[in-house]
Amino acid sequence: MDFNEKNATNAVLDSFSKIKDKRLKQIMNSIITHLHEVVKEVEPTEDEWMKAIMFLTKTGQKCDDRRQEFILLSDVLGVSMLLDAINNRKTKDETETTVLGPFHAPSSTMSNGENIAKNVVGDDCIVSGNVFDVNKNLIAGASIEVWQSGPDGLYDVQKEGDVVDLRATFISLEDGSYLFRTVKPQFYPIPVDGPVGDLLNNLDRHPFRPAHIHFMVKADGYKDLVTHVFIDGDKYLQSDTVFAVKKSLIRNLEKGFDSDENKECYYLNFDIVMEKKLKGTINSSL
Numbered sequence: 001m002d003f004n005e006k007n008a009t010n011a012v013l014d015s016f017s018k019i020k021d022k023r024l025k026q027i028m029n030s031i032i033t034h035l036h037e038v039v040k041e042v043e044p045t046e047d048e049w050m051k052a053i054m055f056l057t058k059t060g061q062k063c064d065d066r067r068q069e070f071i072l073l074s075d076v077l078g079v080s081m082l083l084d085a086i087n088n089r090k091t092k093d094e095t096e097t098t099v100l101g102p103f104h105a106p107s108s109t110m111s112n113g114e115n116i117a118k119n120v121v122g123d124d125c126i127v128s129g130n131v132f133d134v135n136k137n138l139i140a141g142a143s144i145e146v147w148q149s150g151p152d153g154l155y156d157v158q159k160e161g162d163v164v165d166l167r168a169t170f171i172s173l174e175d176g177s178y179l180f181r182t183v184k185p186q187f188y189p190i191p192v193d194g195p196v197g198d199l200l201n202n203l204d205r206h207p208f209r210p211a212h213i214h215f216m217v218k219a220d221g222y223k224d225l226v227t228h229v230f231i232d233g234d235k236y237l238q239s240d241t242v243f244a245v246k247k248s249l250i251r252n253l254e255k256g257f258d259s260d261e262n263k264e265c266y267y268l269n270f271d272i273v274m275e276k277k278l279k280g281t282i283n284s285s286l
Contacts, residue, residue: 009036055195062194066157071102072196075242076205092134094275098228098244101214103155107145110168113260115181119165122151122183124265126258127213127229130176131272133222138176139274142219145169146180148212153188172219184253184266185211187236200241207241210234215272222274229270 003011012032019025044052062069074080080099088097110116127146131139147167149155156165172178189207191197200207211231218224230237230250237245251270258265 005040009033012036055199058195066105067191068102069194069196071100072190072194073199075099075101075244076190076196076200078243081243092275093273094134094223095225095227095271095273096246096248097226098246098249099242100216100226101242103149103157104147104214104216105157105164105167107147107164107167107169110170110180112170112173112177112179113181114168116146116166116168117150117181117183119163120150120152120183122186124258124261124263125182125184125253125268126179126256126265127182127268127270128177128179129270129272131172131178131217131219131274132176133274133276139219139222140172140174140176142172142176142178142217142222142272142274143169144172144178144272145216145218146182147214148182148185149188151183151186153186158191181258181261181265182213185213185231187211187234190241205241206236206239208236208239209242210236210240210245213268213270215270217272217274219274221277223277225272225274227272229268231268 009032013029016025016028016032019028059069059073071080074083084097084099090096131142131144133139145167146169147155150166156163156167166182168180170178170180187208187210190209192200192207197207211234212228215227215229216225217227228244228249230245232250232252237250251268254267254269256265256267257263
């Protein structure tokens with residue numbers, strides 16, 4: 001009764017008193033407390049609040065089984081990377097994590113050495129490395145899922161049809177090694193044809209991500225790893241629109257020659273260091 005500015009927050013918090021799930025109660029108490037503080041500080045008009053509601057509505061309407069606009073929103077606001085930092089605090093020498101991104105999709109397993117670029121034309125690139133644990137023990141049988149955008153700046157799931165391109169899963173060999181062929185990654189803009197693009201424009205921020213390849217690595221007994229490898233020298237390394245760049249994940253591209261294919265190519269080496277999974281923990285990359 002008599003809901004007003006002074007008692008509003010306590011009134012809502014009191015309504016949560018019977019919540020049995022302690023974690024849910026903690027989360028809802030924090031959300032309401034901070035949300036009410038923002039409203040009191042900013043004092044939005046009813047028109048502004050309706051615009052905020054419509055923004056979230058349009059964000060949901062832009063989502064489908066091939067695109068996740070809410071992940072994109074979380075990314076550009078830095079929430080995804082903050083969540084990553086909290087949940088993946090670096091403890092030893094393991095490879096650092098970074099965002100999953102909105103364009104992950106299932107992929108088929110290919111043999112080491114195969115080319116994941118099936119329907120695109122670009123500068124040839126060989127990506128290779130080894131999978132270790134933090135004690136430098138080689139890890140055989142690790143699942144290495146990779147995906148990237150094409151030279152046109154688009155992922156396969158952004159295109160019409162069901163063609164799977166520039167994504168695959170590889171299995172590390174007995175010596176822990178992996179190798180695959182692809183095209184040289186390029187910087188690209190995140191999708192700007194939706195509410196997140198409109199938001200970036202209103203904030204006077206660019207939509208570009210530096211050149212990178214996504215990795216999701218899994219091995220029995222080890223923590224799942226979601227990360228990228230970034231290309232040194234890219235002009236957007238210092239201003240990635242989703243704040244995902246970490247210095248330890250930047251690598252040089254070296255020019256070389258692919259003797260098996262008898263042509264010039266780039267070489268990119270990316271070793272992966274995994275951390276042992278604590279007993280009783282469950283992996284939850286997705």
